[in-house]
Amino acid sequence: MDKVDLLICDAVQRDGRASSTAIAEAAGVPTSTANDRLRRLASNDTIRGWHAELDPERVGAGLACFVLIDMKYDGEEEAVDILCERPEVMELHHISGSHSYLMKLRVRDMNAVQAFLTKVVKPLKAVQGTESIFALKTHKESAEMLVTKADE
CATH class of the missing domain: 1.10.10 (Arc Repressor Mutant, subunit A)
Incomplete structure (x- = not known):
């Protein structure tokens, strides 16, 4: 490029x-x-798609929740595949540190988080534990990236 x-x-x-x-x-x-x-x-998939930016409140996804997930290796790939297919999961990152993954959810409310964790996340074979962090207010949320070359 x-x-x-x-x-x-x-x-x-x-x-x-x-x-x-x-x-x-x-x-x-x-x-x-x-x-x-x-x-x-x-x-060549540099541009992966054309998307509209939606107002989370207006489409029933007003609560942003970040979930730290601890996983064991056995079943991890299957768990990641299942989570990546869920529309509530906005982001899923394999991270360094004491937790395995950081997941960003966008859902309607706390009950939706509870239901998602109980019915989807915790039954996964690899999941050993979760820690949820709720956004009280979102000041910036964007999919835009800083576009630069590595040598700049």
Whole structure:
């Protein structure tokens, strides 16, 4: 990826509905070049999809909860696969430290967290324990990434 690709990525992650002309202007290239590069970035999975940013409250997912999960190796891969398939799970990270995974949930309320942990997480063979942390207020939540090259 060169600087133009990075500028295109930055432009489309900020506004997935931006016109080809606007993307080309942001990258400083002709529209045809921007279109060709955009197609290539999508076909090689640099751009993984086009998404709308939803208001969590309005769609019934107003509670953000972070769950630290302790897992044993036996059954871990199956547990990860099951959790990754669940729409409530926004993120799942294998982490360093005293816990195995950090999971971000977006659900309606505390009862939904309790039901999810009881019916989905705790029955998994690999799960040894969980610790939940509830967000009292979300000040920033974004899927946008800082777009840079490793050598910059």
